[in-house]
Amino acid sequence: MTALTVENIVAGYESGMPIVRDVSFSLDAGEIVTVIGPNGAGKSTLTKAIAGLVPERTGCVLMDGKPITAPAHALAHVGIAFVPQTENVFTRLTIRENLQIGAALLPRARRAGRIDAVLDMFPDLATRPTLAAGRLSGGQRQMLAIARALIAEPRVLLLDEPSAGLSPALVEGVFSSIAAIAAGGVSVALVEQNVAAALRIAHRALVLVEGRVAHDGPADPLRSGKLLARLFLGGTGDDPVT
């Protein structure tokens, strides 16, 4: 069942200078779609545009087939959570306070239980809940950012380069968590520079080149690298792989 549909998104930061050009894709329940592409392809701008954080945007985002017209702060209320690449936790707030911010979307009676449940998923965070998030390591911050996004039980999770700046060991941990989250029924749109790691857990891949969709299909054929290299260099997915 399709959870999120993105139709003909054109987005950028200045009028008349789009970075994302006419992008459409859909996201099924429990599916991981990785958005990959060369630097400057518009991957991060695409997730920000879906989250309503880009000033210039046309096109349509639909949840369960219904267009979303709400402002950015209301997206969380309709089940879309976004984890930006940087500055994705409130550094002056404690771990628990960060989670309480996310939990505020839930009915009061469920908040404490849900915070405990999410802390169980990320044991590193559970040991020091009163620590300021600014004192966490890069990997722990990433975990907290994902935990904060997950706490209100979103149906769609938009992740912008969750592995950026992390050691290989931490990357494995983050990607295992993402796979587990999707296995629980959450649809994940994963923007990633670490293409190999992203393709390992993704069901589908959306390749963006110069703001346009160069390929939208199963992740498997891209794992060999040849097709991917050709797409990154401006070829099409229809050309035979040599």
Place this chain on the structure above:
Amino acid sequence: MNPQFLADGILTGALLGLGGVGLTLTYSILRFANFVHGDFLTAGAYLALVLAGVLSQFLGGDGIGPFSFGWPLILALPIAMAATGVLALLLDWMLFRRLRRRGEEIVLVMASFGASLALRSLIEFAFTPEPKYYSQDLQIALPLGFGVRATPDQLAVVALAAASGLVLHVLLTRTAVGRAMRAVAENPDLARVAGIDPARVVRTTWWLGGGLAALAGVFLGLTVQIRPYMGFDLLLPLFAGVIVGGVGSVPGALAGGMIVGIAEALAVPIIGAAWRGGVAFLLLLAVLLVRPQGLFGMER
């Protein structure tokens, strides 16, 4: 050194801390130096004066126990706080909300300077430049030991300012509204995607900031006098206290206000009362040069 200067500094510091809390909230969440804050303080003091005058017609004007103020001022205080909060909201709606969309801080600062001038002139026109008092009763300062004396009103102001700071700290750290305010202060975009409505937080900040300014204004009027320039004259030490403590930090504003208040008072016997205002300026410069994030501020 005469410890009386220290006691005077604590009283001034308590007032600066309380006034600074509202300023630091508006500074960090609305992201501009709001020059009207001092005049909110003045407006609150005058509103309480008018309300207490009306209420004293029904309740009588006698002070309670050793204090110069009675039930009329006690009842007028929360009404004046709420009304000043509404005044702040009204000003935001009429002026700052439109300018905020343009996103230029300097435009907001200049607009606040103009609004400050207008509000101050309006108050001066309505109430004249003559100083006013909540009570004309003489208060005898009580000996507190070590040669320190303070009036019951001064002691009440210090105690109430400390209690207000504590209540505010609890509000900001233990409630959803407070967490939302701190979140928007740090990262408005992340707060937005986390489901926080920034417009609602901005409204809360104006209301709370205005109310706290009124509280500081009434306390200042109670211990000194009420006059149209009382808030404007306090702006430099208020900003100094906020920056010393760290912009955005409530404990920082309270501590910074106290540091500036005490430093000013202790400087009086050394450099003379005429130069005490310069102490706040020196402290401000020193902090900006040595530790720009202030004592309680965190480096980004």
